[in-house]
Each structure stands twice: as structure tokens, then as C-alpha cells.
Amino acid sequence: MRIGLVCPYTWEVPGGVQQHVGDLAEALLHLGHEVSVLAPCDSETELPPYLVSAGRAVPVPYNGSVARLSFGFRAAGRVRRWIREGAFDVLHVHEPAAPSLSLLACWVAEGPIVATFHASTPRSRALAASAGALQPALEKINGRIAVSDAARKTLVEHLGGDAVLVPNGVAVDRYTEARPLDGWPGEGGAIGFLGRLDESRKGLGVLLDAFDILGRERTGLRLLIAGPGDTAEVRERVAPELRDRVVCLGRVDEVDKVRAYHSVDVFCAPNLGGESFGIVLAEAMSAGAPILASDIPAFSHVLREGEAGHLFTTGDPADLARGAAELLDSGERREALSHAARAAVRAYDWRTVAADVVRVYETVLPLERRQGPVTAGRQEPV
Amino acid sequence: MSEWISTLALAVAAVVLLSAYVSWRAGRLDRLHTRVETAYAALDAALLRRGAVVLELASSPALEPASAVLLGDAAARARRAHGEGRAARELAESNLSRALRAVLSEPGFAEEMTVPEGATEDVVADVEASAKRVMLARRFYNNAVAGIREARSSRLVRLLRLAGSAPMPEFFEMDDEPPATAPM
Numbered sequence: 110m111r112i113g114l115v116c117p118y119t120w121e122v123p124g125g126v127q128q129h130v131g132d133l134a135e136a137l138l139h140l141g142h143e144v145s146v147l148a149p150c151d152s153e154t155e156l157p158p159y160l161v162s163a164g165r166a167v168p169v170p171y172n173g174s175v176a177r178l179s180f181g182f183r184a185a186g187r188v189r190r191w192i193r194e195g196a197f198d199v200l201h202v203h204e205p206a207a208p209s210l211s212l213l214a215c216w217v218a219e220g221p222i223v224a225t226f227h228a229s230t231p232r233s234r235a236l237a238a239s240a241g242a243l244q245p246a247l248e249k250i251n252g253r254i255a256v257s258d259a260a261r262k263t264l265v266e267h268l269g270g271d272a273v274l275v276p277n278g279v280a281v282d283r284y285t286e287a288r289p290l291d292g293w294p295g296e297g298g299a300i301g302f303l304g305r306l307d308e309s310r311k312g313l314g315v316l317l318d319a320f321d322i323l324g325r326e327r328t329g330l331r332l333l334i335a336g337p338g339d340t341a342e343v344r345e346r347v348a349p350e351l352r353d354r355v356v357c358l359g360r361v362d363e364v365d366k367v368r369a370y371h372s373v374d375v376f377c378a379p380n381l382g383g384e385s386f387g388i389v390l391a392e393a394m395s396a397g398a399p400i401l402a403s404d405i406p407a408f409s410h411v412l413r414e415g416e417a418g419h420l421f422t423t424g425d426p427a428d429l430a431r432g433a434a435e436l437l438d439s440g441e442r443r444e445a446l447s448h449a450a451r452a453a454v455r456a457y458d459w460r461t462v463a464a465d466v467v468r469v470y471e472t473v474l475p476l477e478r479r480q481g482p483v484t485a486g487r488q489e490p491v
Numbered sequence: 492m493s494e495w496i497s498t499l500a501l502a503v504a505a506v507v508l509l510s511a512y513v514s515w516r517a518g519r520l521d522r523l524h525t526r527v528e529t530a531y532a533a534l535d536a537a538l539l540r541r542g543a544v545v546l547e548l549a550s551s552p553a554l555e556p557a558s559a560v561l562l563g564d565a566a567a568r569a570r571r572a573h574g575e576g577r578a579a580r581e582l583a584e585s586n587l588s589r590a591l592r593a594v595l596s597e598p599g600f601a602e603e604m605t606v607p608e609g610a611t612e613d614v615v616a617d618v619e620a621s622a623k624r625v626m627l628a629r630r631f632y633n634n635a636v637a638g639i640r641e642a643r644s645s646r647l648v649r650l651l652r653l654a655g656s657a658p659m660p661e662f663f664e665m666d667d668e669p670p671a672t673a674p675m
């Protein structure tokens with residue numbers, strides 16, 4: 110199948126949508142499809158081979174902040190040329206409600222169009238005000254995908270209609286193999302945490318309280334904490350005699366993040382709630398780390414009710430400490446959980462997710478398979 | 492005796508002259524206040540008009556939807572900030588100026604939005620005119636504010652409280668640079 114993907118945000122800027130489009134493109138290529146991605150780019154060099162640049166995005170006030178977007182008739186002309194040259198069987202636009210390339214692609218194109226909605230924002234009057242301008246372009250979409258329940262809810266509230274749910278995938282292969290960080294996990298065992306330090310929902314406080322119990326019982330046990338936030342404040346919370354066994358890495362890059370997952374005997378996800386999926390958990394599972402997680406519904410679902418990771422009572426440091434002790438004492442149990450986690454996370458691998466997306470493509474394709482590709486339609490220049 | 496009378500007459504004359512002067516200064520202050528109010532009403536009207544014309548442009552079927560959404564969003568925010576205090580309004584109106592400049596200066600805008608020969612309505616020209624009017628109105632308003640702030644800073648005015656309880660007018664700070672469409 111020839112597939113055209115449109116990303117509305119600058120390719121080089123890190124962001125959820127860009128990452129999603131890149132991972133999806135690679136998974137689709139792996140499944141044997143032909144893929145071209147159109148996105149705003151700052152430079153024309155060092156781009157992946159499937160990427161086509163739509164020029165630089167322009168900073169403009171939108172939705173209460175300054176966003177970098179691609180708009181205007183010249184950008185629309187570039188989209189038109191890309192569609193004409195690509196002759197795609199299906200056009201897949203991302204975040205088409207944002208005033209950028211994806212919206213322009215909907216405006217220009219005629220033929221099978223699939224759209225993925227990423228954002229989840231509370232109902233706002235501004236979006237309602239622009240719905241009138243969006244409607245004619247968005248009406249051309251044949252199949253709608255939402256990446257989460259929240260995104261789907263936003264879509265229903267703002268624009269009406271429904272969407273099928275296809276969650277974000279995890280690039281499992283990226284996490285499978287890595288060298289542990291130097292000196293880790295060490296003789297006395299190590300517990301890992303990754304997430305924002307200052308966001309109480311991530312539950313770092315519960316883990317620190319548990320370490321206050323565990324660290325005294327086990328003199329060699331160390332804690333490896335990665336994530337942005339005030340590291341001094343975290344160390345302050347730990348009893349002075351345990352402090353030198355708590356290592357804060359701060360914000361880590363992609364490579365060190367993967368190495369960190371491989372550097373611990375137990376990976377702990379003590380979240381108090383609010384996670385819809387738990388991308389961090391899925392990454393740790395891909396790395397084969399034995400998981401110790403709170404029993405919030407999202408986590409028990411991903412961990413198959415405790416089969417692929419040990420669950421403890423949410424917010425209970427004593428129960429966390431008991432679970433951690435059990436895992437730390439049994440290499441056999443850790444091994445079993447590691448295997449189970451690697452197997453369970455396959456369901457969230459991008460290749461599995463991409464196959465679901467292809468099913469959506471197949472649904473919107475006309476029954477007469479060669480009715481012709483997506484065209485630049487009636488918006489042809491005179 | 493006559494010397495005493497002439498001294499009194501001089502004193503009376505001085506008091507009369509002084510009060511006449513003070514009353515003139517008070518009257519001038521009053522006029523300056525009125526000028527500020529008139530200028531503010533003009534600025535307010537110019538901003539509201541610009542918002543309305545931008546919304547009209549945003550709903551033009553000739554405009555591509557991404558620009559339409561940007562303009563619609565900025566104009567809607569400016570309109571809502573109308574009742575939210577000076578700072579919020581200054582920010583929202585500045586953002587509208589920036590969004591207008593970004594959209595109108597994109598290459599291709601001028602060609603695509605050119606009205607056919609003989610058409611009576613040209614919404615782009617209306618937008619440009621209303622943006623220039625905002626710039627003028629703001630300049631006049633800020634001039635009036637500067638005038639009264641200077642008048643009120645004098646020792647006499649402060650000593651005699653000639654301005655009464657009238658609040659000190661504030662400058663309207665915003666980015667009012669009007670858009671320039673890219674050359675054809």
C-alpha cells in the first residue's frame with residue numbers, strides 16, 4: 110500500500126506527535142508498505158529517507174501560547190505537490206484540528222483519508238469558535254483514530270462524531286538490549302524509578318518512604334532515580350544515613366534512559382493514578398526489567414493483573430517494601446517476571462499497533478481497489 | 492491710610508489672579524481628562540472593529556483553513572479579553588496583531604486573496620485599514636495619557652489636589668504593528 114503521513118509540527122522538535130509519526134512510519138515500512146512523511150523541517154539535511162520537508166514552520170500565537178505551524182497558500186501548494194507526486198492509496202493525517210499541514214492536506218486532498226487525533230484538552234470556547242472553519246475540511250475524513258480515551262472524548266466534545274481507539278505503540282526493539290550504567294546494579298541490589306520528580310502523581314514519595322524501611326534492612330541496596338526535577342529536594346527527603354545510596358541522574362537522554370532500565374534489579378512504578386497507559390512502564394517491560402507497580406487500573410491491565418509484574422497497594426509504602434523484598438530475594442521470580450513482561454509488552458509494540466492502523470486503512474479503501482490514488486482534487490491551481 | 496488701602500487692593504488683586512489661575516489649571520486638567528476619555532473610546536472602537544473585520548476574513552471561503560483557524564482563534568480571544576481587565580486585553584490584542592502579520596505576510600496570500608476587478612467588497616483591504624486605525628488610535632490615546640500625566644505631576648496640582656479623585660490614566664501597551672502583505 111502507498112501511504113502518505115502528514116505531521117503538523119516541526120520534525121526536529123521533540124514531541125509526542127512527531128515521535129508517533131516517526132515510529133508509525135518505520136513500523137509500516139517494516140510491514141512492507143511504501144511510506145512518505147510530510148512535515149515542517151528546520152533543515153533539509155539528516156532527515157530520514159521517507160521524510161519530505163514542507164519548509165520551515167512559522168511561530169504564531171495560537172491557543173494561548175506561541176506555536177510553530179505551517180499555514181498559508183504556499184504551504185498548501187507544497188502539500189498539493191506532495192500528494193500529486195506521491196499518488197497514495199491512503200492519506201493519513203495527524204492532529205488535523207491544529208491549524209497546520211494536516212488541516213491543509215484535508216482541504217486539498219480528495220480520496221481515502223484517515224486522521225489520528227492526539228490532543229486531549231478540556232472544552233474551550235476558542236476551539237468551538239474555529240470549528241466552523243474546520244468543519245468542511247474535516248468532513249472529508251473517512252476514518253478517525255484517537256490515541257487515548259481522553260483524546261477521543263475531546264474529539265467528540267469539540268467536533269462531534271466518534272473515533273476508533275488505537276493507542277500509542279512502544280518501539281520495543283529500541284529498549285531490548287543495552288549496557289547497564291557503570292557500576293550498576295551492584296552487589297546489594299538496586300531499585301529504579303523514572304518520571305518527573307516534582308509531580309506527586311508519579312508517586313516518588315511512596316517509593317522514598319518505602320526505601321526508608323528497605324534501606325535500613327538491606328545495607329547494600331541502592332535507589333536509581335531518573336527524571337527532570339529538583340534533585341536536591343529529593344535527597345533532602347531521604348534520611349541522612351541513607352542519602353549516599355540514593356542516586357539522582359536528573360534528566361537523561363534517550364540512550365541513558367535505556368541503559369537505566371537495564372541497570373536495576375527491580376523497576377518501580379509507584380504512580381498514584383492519572384496514567385492512561387504508562388509509557389514508562391511499557392518501556393521498562395521492553396527492557397525486560399522486573400516490574401513492581403502500584404495496582405492502579407491502567408497498570409494492572411498492562412501487567413495482566415500481576416502476571417507480568419508484581420502489583421502493590423497504591424500509595425502504601427509498607428506494601429511496596431514487602432513486594433520489593435520479595436523480588437530482591439528471589440532471582441528466580443525476577444527472571445520469570447522479566448520474561449512475562451517482555452511477552453506482555455509485545456501487544457503494545459509498534460508493529461502490532463501499525464497492523465491495527467493498516468486495518469483502518471483497509472476499511473476506508475474503496476471496494477474497487479484500483480479506483481485511483483488520493484488526488485489534489487478540486488483545489489487544482491488554475 | 493491710602494497706603495493701607497492700596498496694599499489691601501494689591502492683596503485682593505493677587506488673590507483674584509491666583510484663583511483665576513488655579514481655576515484655569517483645574518479646567519485644563521478637566522479638558523485633558525475628557526481628551527483621554529474620548530481617545531480611549533476611539534481606541535476601544537478601533538479594536539472592536541478590527542476584531543470584527545478579522546472574523547469576517549477568517550470566515551471567507553477563499554481563505555485556506557489553517558490561516559482561518561489562526562485568525563478566528565486570535566480574534567475570539569481578543570473579543571473575550573474585552574471584559575477581563577487591561578493587561579489581559581493588551582496581551583490578546585497584541586497576539587491578534589502578531590497572528591495577522593504572520594498570516595498576511597505568508598507568500599501567496601496577496602495573490603490568492605486578490606478580489607476580482609470590479610468587486611465592491613475587499614475584506615483584506617478592510618483588515619489592513621482597521622489595523623492601521625488601531626495603531627493611530629493607540630498613538631493618540633497614549634499621547635493624551637502622557638499629557639495628563641505630565642500635567643498632574645506638577646507641584647501645584649498635587650498640592651491643591653486639583654485632579655480630585657480621578658484615577659491616573661494608564662498607557663495602553665500593545666504590539667500594534669499593522670500587517671504588510673508580501674509583495675506579489
